[in-house]
Amino acid sequence: MLKISDYFLNIKKTNLLTCAAMAIEKGELVNLVGKNRSGKSLMFKTIHGDYYNYTGDILIQEKPAIFYRNRKQTVLVEATSHLLLGETVWRNIILPIPKLSSRLKLKITELCMFAEIDRLLQQKAGKVSYSEQKFIEIIRAVAQLPSIVLIDDIDRFFDPINLAKALKICAFATNSGSSVILSSQNKLENVDRTLKIQGGTVVEL
Amino acid sequence: MKKGIIFQIFITLVLLIGWNLIHYGFELVQEKAFSTASKAQMIIYAEDFDKLLDLQSELAQVYYIKNVTVESDTTVANSLIENYDLGNVREILVSYNLPNLMSINFDGRIYRSPEKAEFEDFLASSYPEINTAFDQELWEEVESDLQNIKRNYLLANAIYLVLLLFILIFMRIHFEVKHDEFWRIYRSAGGAHTKRNREFIKDSISLALVPLALIFAAYQALLYREIISFEIDYHFFAVELGAIILAALLARIALWSKF
Numbered sequence A: 001m002l003k004i005s006d007y008f009l010n011i012k013k014t015n016l017l018t019c020a021a022m023a024i025e026k027g028e029l030v031n032l033v034g035k036n037r038s039g040k041s042l043m044f045k046t047i048h049g050d051y052y053n054y055t056g057d058i059l060i061q062e063k064p065a066i067f068y069r070n071r072k073q074t075v076l077v078e079a080t081s082h083l084l085l086g087e088t089v090w091r092n093i094i095l096p097i098p099k100l101s102s103r104l105k106l107k108i109t110e111l112c113m114f115a116e117i118d119r120l121l122q123q124k125a126g127k128v129s130y131s132e133q134k135f136i137e138i139i140r141a142v143a144q145l146p147s148i149v150l151i152d153d154i155d156r157f158f159d160p161i162n163l164a165k166a167l168k169i170c171a172f173a174t175n176s177g178s179s180v181i182l183s184s185q186n187k188l189e190n191v192d193r194t195l196k197i198q199g200g201t202v203v204e205l
Numbered sequence B: 001m002k003k004g005i006i007f008q009i010f011i012t013l014v015l016l017i018g019w020n021l022i023h024y025g026f027e028l029v030q031e032k033a034f035s036t037a038s039k040a041q042m043i044i045y046a047e048d049f050d051k052l053l054d055l056q057s058e059l060a061q062v063y064y065i066k067n068v069t070v071e072s073d074t075t076v077a078n079s080l081i082e083n084y085d086l087g088n089v090r091e092i093l094v095s096y097n098l099p100n101l102m103s104i105n106f107d108g109r110i111y112r113s114p115e116k117a118e119f120e121d122f123l124a125s126s127y128p129e130i131n132t133a134f135d136q137e138l139w140e141e142v143e144s145d146l147q148n149i150k151r152n153y154l155l156a157n158a159i160y161l162v163l164l165l166f167i168l169i170f171m172r173i174h175f176e177v178k179h180d181e182f183w184r185i186y187r188s189a190g191g192a193h194t195k196r197n198r199e200f201i202k203d204s205i206s207l208a209l210v211p212l213a214l215i216f217a218a219y220q221a222l223l224y225r226e227i228i229s230f231e232i233d234y235h236f237f238a239v240e241l242g243a244i245i246l247a248a249l250l251a252r253i254a255l256w257s258k259f
Helices: A040-048 A089-092 A104-112 A130-143 A160-175 B003-038 B047-060 B073-084 B089-096 B113-126 B136-178 B180-188 B195-224 B236-255
Strands: A002-011 A014-024 A029-033 A054-060 A074-075 A149-153 A179-184 A193-199 A201-204 B041-048 B066-073 B100-108 B131-134
Touching: A002 A040, A002 A104, A014 A040, A014 A193, A029 A160, A040 A054, A040 A074, A040 A149, A040 A179, A074 A130, A089 A104, A089 A130, A089 B041, A104 A160, A130 A160, A149 A160, A160 A179, A179 B100, B003 B100, B003 B136, B003 B195, B003 B236, B041 B047, B047 B066, B047 B100, B073 B089, B073 B100, B136 B236, B180 B195, B195 B236
Parallel strands: A014 A201, A029 A179, A029 A193, A074 A149, A149 A179
Antiparallel strands: A002 A014, A002 A054, A193 A201, B041 B100, B041 B131, B066 B100
16 A cells, blocks of 8 residues: 655755655554654655655555645644634534545444544534544544545544544544554554654664 | 625626626717717709719618608709798799709718718719718717727726726635635645635636626616617627636636645
C-alpha cells in the first residue's frame, strides 16, 4: 500500500528525518512514535502530498504521491482541529462524502455511538470538547475508507479509555482494507507494528 | 440553492435590467428621431406629367420610400383656389402654366445618407429635367441627432459593460473568498480537490442562464402583451451572456491560487 525508500525530509536546507526503507501493507495499523519536533507531522504531510521538501520515493499503490494530487488516496487528520465550528457534528462528519448510502450512514452512526458522540450529532461542532472534535475527525477520515488514513498526535487529546476507543474506530478502517498510520509521542498498544523516530531515523521496533 | 448564489443571481438580474433599459431608452429616442426624419418630404416639379407617372411607377418598388402622390397642374391650381379662396382670380391662375407635382415621403428608419445619395444620383441621371425641393435642414438635423444618439448609446454601453464586469467580478470574488474556510476544511477532511472547481462552474452556469432566461422571458411577455413594440436583436442577449461568462472567467483567473 505504502512504500517509502531513500527518504530524506528537509527543513530549511537541513535534514530532519531519514528513512532508508519502509513498507506498510494493506489493512495494517501502524504506530509512528516520536518526540516533539522529530518530524512526524511533516512526514505525514509529505505522504499526504502537502509538503514537498524531501528527497526519495513515496509510492502509494505503486504510484508516486504526486499522481494523486487531485484525487488523494490519503486522509490526514492533523493535530489541530479542522472542523466547521458553526456547522453540526453530523454535517462535519459527512462533509467530504460525495454520496451517503444508508449502509454508510448506519456505520457512521454506529461509530458515533461507540465514541459516545451520537447525542451530539445535531450540536454545533464548536460547542463540543476537543476530544469529541478529535473523534469527529477520526470518524470522518475512516468513514471515507481511503487507501491510507494518517492520524497525527492521536494521544494528544485522549485519555487511555478514549484512546482505546479511537484505536477500535481505526480498526474499522483496517478491517475494510485501509491502512492506518498513527503518530504519537508514546508507544501505543494494540497496533500491528510500531516504528520509532530515533536520532532522526525511522526504525522498526 | 445557496443564499450567496441567489443574491448574485438577483444582482445580475438587476444589472441586466439596467442594461436593457439603456437599450430601451435608445430605441425610444431613435424611434422619435426616425419619425421626425419621415416628415422630411421631397417635392418634385415637372412640366411633363407623363414623366412623373413614369417616375412614380419606378419608385413603387423602392424600399426606403413610404408613399408617393402625384398631382397634375389642374389639381394643383384647384387646390390653390380652394385652399386660399382664390375663386375670383380663377381665370388668371388657370392661364399660368403651373407645374405637375409629386410628393415623396420616405421611411425615416431606412432613408439615411447612402440611400439619399443613391436616390439623388438616380434622379439626376434618369430625370435631369425635373426640379426637386427637399427639407434638407430637417433631415440633416435628424441625421446629426441620430449620430449623437448612436454615439451616446455606444458610450453608455461601454461604460455599463465595464461597471457590470467590475460588479460581477468583485461580487464573485467576495463570495468565493467568503467560502475559503469551508473549502480549506472540506479538502483537509478528504473531500475531492476538484469539487470547488466543479461547484464554481455549476454556479457560473446558474449565474449566466437564470438571470438571462428571466430577462428574455420578461421581454417576450412584454412583447406579447404589446407593452413594448420594438424588437431587441437576439445578438444583444448574446452580448449580455458573453459579458456574464467573461466576468466568471476573469473571476476564476483572479482566484486561480484558491482552486
